[in-house]
Amino acid sequence: MVEITGNRLSYLGCGSVATNDRDALAARLLAIHDGLMRILDEFRPDEAAVEATFVSKDARATLKLGQARGIAMVVPARAGVPVARIRAEPHKEKHRRRRARRQGTSADDDRRAAAESRAEFR
16 A cells, blocks of 8 residues: 655555455455455555456466456445556566476467457456
């Protein structure tokens, strides 16, 4: 969490929302919802940002991440807080390129497969 005053950024805090991996998916999504609601109540942000989903070969993990990301977008939006989507960090692209080299494919093939996967869910 940062505060912006003019061109100055001030660190306010950071953290995470914990879930129990033994709980059902719905209970874990509810824990994420409730944790984000507490953050909204405590900090009252003017805007929020959610990182683009990093698509992997594990379709189930990608779907679960997408569901959690949906909660992360809906909670602030429901509170009237604008939500921006931000690009995945460059280190994730670097990881993708390394993995593609190890598997004998190109990062472009990996990106194309990820885009096709995303298009299926639109």
